[in-house]
Amino acid sequence: MTLSRLVFRSMRKNVKQYYLYFFALIFSVTLCFSFTTLQYNPSVVEALELSRTASAGFKAASYILYFIITLFVLYANQLFMKRRSKEIGLYQLIGMTKGLVVRLIALENIVLFVVAVCAGMVIGYFSSRLFAMALLQLLEIDMVINLAFSQEALKQSIIIFSILLVVIILQLVWMIRRVSLLSLFSATKQADERVKRFSIFHSVMGLIGLLLIAFGYYQSTMLFDVEKSAMFENLYLHMLVILGSTVLGTFLFFRYSVSLIMNTVRANKKGHLKVTDVLAVTPIMHRMKSNAKSLTLITLLTGLAVGIMTLSYISYYSAETKARQVSPYDYILLNNQGNEFIQQLDQEGVEYNIDTYEIATVNLNIKDLVSDTLQDSPLFEGDSTTPVISLSNFQQRVHEVQLQNEEAFITSYADIIAEVLPIHAGREIVVKAGETEIPIYITEIREDYLLSNIVSYGSPLVVVQDALFEEIQENNTEPERISSQIGINLVHEGDKEKAEEIYSSLADQRTVELNDKYTDTFVQSSYEEVRKQNVAVFGLTIFVTAFLGLAFLLTTGSILYFKQMAEAEEERESYNILRKIGFSKADILKGIYAKQVFNFGVPLVIGLLHSYFAVKSGWWLFGSELVAPLLIIMVLYIVLYTVFAVLSIQYYKRVVNNSL
Known part of the structure; x- marks a missing residue:
């Protein structure tokens, strides 16, 4: 069998694992190429009369988008490689060298990546007109937007995505060459952490995590309060204290506080555990060590994205009020x-x-x-x-x-x-x-x-x-x-x-x-x-931050979904045993629902709390209205996170249905 035939057969076999990653990649490329094409569209340039500041803002946002996608693709690729570790081990067991396996997986990823990038660019080209219309609607500019192909946008995108492809291949080479054959067969069965005993140290660290988050929130309420804040004269120090306590507190919360809370809940039940406890509480506790870093990152990214989008929307929402303060008549x-x-x-x-x-x-x-x-x-x-x-x-x-x-x-x-x-x-x-x-x-x-x-x-x-x-x-x-x-x-x-x-x-x-x-x-x-000057400035700002917010949301939501896919596959044998000893599908799904509420709900809730206190501390620097912009952005994030949670539950249902 030729290598090319083996590549396409492998892709067909793994299509169920790759489909969301594939579409997420297409959507990411679509966002980036649309955004890049937009800034070179003659109609948009004419309408905005792009200054150096606006042009620099567009370029900076483009690079941030590329950076977000790079992290997302590298993480997703690492996750899927772990899931395919047994397959890679089998290739080596039948006599394929590591070099040949690297070529096989690399070709597979090249085909997948090139197809996704090409599809994303085509969709991005046509959708750029839609985004341009949305931008001009925000800016209250009435003009016809024409589709325009930009060679500069294509050149820039090809360079960026080619570099990303090279990085992905290097990641594959490093991952395959550094592991042994035995570890490949056991990679998916390695426990993230097996908690032997919840010690006093863990309890203390869990309490410290909660206290650090509370301290960060409290200090944020006094950030600009000259009457209460002793650190007002050193504002940057005050900000660093708030940021440090919140970030460290978030990590300690996921690493220790969650286990502390769940151990307390289990202790109160005095050994009378339900299937929900077995399928939700215990797996969450046992995975906290490895999940703490990723959940902390997801929580902080969620808080950052919601905060930035809210502040931008507050500025845009308050354009009329700001104008009335400058010109009351x-x-x-x-x-x-x-x-x-x-x-x-x-x-x-x-x-x-x-x-x-x-x-x-x-x-x-x-x-x-x-x-x-x-x-x-x-x-x-x-x-x-x-x-x-x-x-x-x-x-x-x-x-x-x-x-x-x-x-x-x-x-x-x-x-x-x-x-x-x-x-x-x-x-x-x-x-x-x-x-x-x-x-x-x-x-x-x-x-x-x-x-x-x-x-x-x-x-x-x-x-x-x-x-x-x-x-x-x-x-x-x-x-x-x-x-x-x-x-x-x-x-x-x-x-x-x-x-x-x-x-x-x-x-x-x-x-x-x-x-x-x-x-x-x-x-x-x-x-x-x-008012029109305010709308022009703030409208462009909210448009750029909305793109970045979508990218953050896509990244965090997809990473959570991919992790749940991996955990569902690892727990397949557990569901098989539970079904054999008499538990119904409905009983198992109750535990799965509770687990998904935690995995998606807790990072979202804490991220929203982070953004709320961050925005609340200085929202008046950006506008005159807080409640409406904050609620709109939060509801948007809740809805989109719910979509990812529902997709995750559907995947678990398929795993449970196939467990017997």
Whole structure:
């Protein structure tokens, strides 16, 4: 028999083992080639006007995808080689040299890999248009996307996958040449770990694992809390402590804590074990030593992927809120510049509402409003320039607010600064207007945004009584950089396109002279312009992270499935014995269900907890909404993990059905 015929017969024989690996590989190549083709599509390049930053982001994401696939393929290949160890041993037993066996397995893998890569590239080429349409939908760009074949994308993909194929072959050579003939026949029967006795050391390490995870979670809640965190001044050290405790705690959890919990459960049953205990609890405990590393990696990858995707989605989900903070009105005119815009709106019959603000500034030290524990912090050295408006101006937006003599309140205090540096009302502070010190009593802290970000200096806004505002203006001897703002909101959404065209055409008339250290002039963008800029940046980010998230999900889910396939084959004889002594198929499946709930559910749940606390510690750096993006991403991962779990259960059912 020729080597080629032997290769194809071997592939037909092992098709049941390779089919999911084959399709997972095709899907991986499809993702990578689609992504690579996408960045060279002329329509996408034209629509995005790819800057160096965007292009570098695409390339970096491509390399990360290739790296993920490389790890996945190497791990899967190692797993399947272990399952075929007896077959490889038989080849050597009938007289085939190790070199010939290497050629046989290498040719088989080359054929499989080349077919998968070619199929993945073909599917990826056609699906790239679908992904391009999804990208432009995220970016709210309306244009026709054409299929375009990129020689550069093909060249890059061929180079990467050729290198991966060489690495796979080298792995095969190393695996086959390093093992003995006897070990090949016993490889699938080698126990991962046979627990002789659960010692006190194991119990202590199990408790330490749980405590380390809890400590990491607790520290993450104080990561940006300057009032509680003693390590805030060394933020990187705090992050490393959280990361180290969480990673080590996760490993110890799978290595010792799981066995501790299950030993406790078994001890409480006092020897009355059910078939579920035999088929689920015991195998899990006996495999924890070898599974601890892989389950830790899967858990951390799940947490990382969910966290990154959630933060990206929070940014995209909050694009409108962020735009409103930069431009609280649809259109803003500064220093009475651009009044022609209002005239043209009137001429075009566009209905609008208008609010006018007079702006002054004071110098204040925010430390007077923080907690007593932070009064001496070096964060509050010196005063900061803060804008001030009158109560009557503020009442244009919020009518019911009232102030008494020397009372004031602070607004536009939210988002990042409010999370990092919380301030408290009910205190008296002193502000400086010129050389005059004026005491005011802060009644409340609000979140209303009224002024353009260029007006507010990135600081909160102080609202005082009209008489006090006039006093502040009189004592400010230096002219204000921006002394007035006109805010305009359209009455009818349908007038937006016409108003945007007018506003854009009058950019020169709206230019404000700042004479600032960093810039001399400034042109205020409309709310819609800022929103579209946010959508363009965050939409591209979430698109890239979604690709990486899918790759992570494919990798972790497939690895878990492959491990369950291997364990099912190893336990086939156990099912045969259980069936012979009278256990029904339903009894056996109960234990299998419980085992799959653990194998897929526990890494997923802990990974989701890791991502939740990681995201919760600093989500406000990325946007203004947490719950909806987090739930959407988590539900997506739960659904897709459930699919892998169902596939695993179906494979176990086939093994059980064939056990007699």
